Amino acid sequence: MFTGLDQLQELDLSYNRLQHLPEEVFSNLSAMKKLLLPGNKISFVNVHWFPVNLVVLHMGNNALASWRTDDDRLKELDELGLSRNKITSWNRVVYPKLT
Numbered sequence: 001m002f003t004g005l006d007q008l009q010e011l012d013l014s015y016n017r018l019q020h021l022p023e024e025v026f027s028n029l030s031a032m033k034k035l036l037l038p039g040n041k042i043s044f045v046n047v048h049w050f051p052v053n054l055v056v057l058h059m060g061n062n063a064l065a066s067w068r069t070d071d072d073r074l075k076e077l078d079e080l081g082l083s084r085n086k087i088t089s090w091n092r093v094v095y096p097k098l099t
Helices: none
Strands: 010-012 034-036 056-058 079-081
Touching: none
Parallel strands: 010 034, 034 056, 056 079
Antiparallel strands: none
């Protein structure tokens, strides 16, 4: 989807009324460090859709019901924003850089 942007480090898709993310949407953005998705209507994500180098991920004010991962895929995260969602399910995964 985002082709020719392999050096892109920040992407702000805030408040765009997005309802879902295509599975491969960020697959070509291997250099991305910061992804902003707050204020949309996203109800489901798979952490495997995100680039492994992410340091900042904001998904507040969406419609997420759960946040699940079974590995350390996003181990570089030091800022994760999930406020104002509908999260009722959270599995305990350690993000070593989050404080």
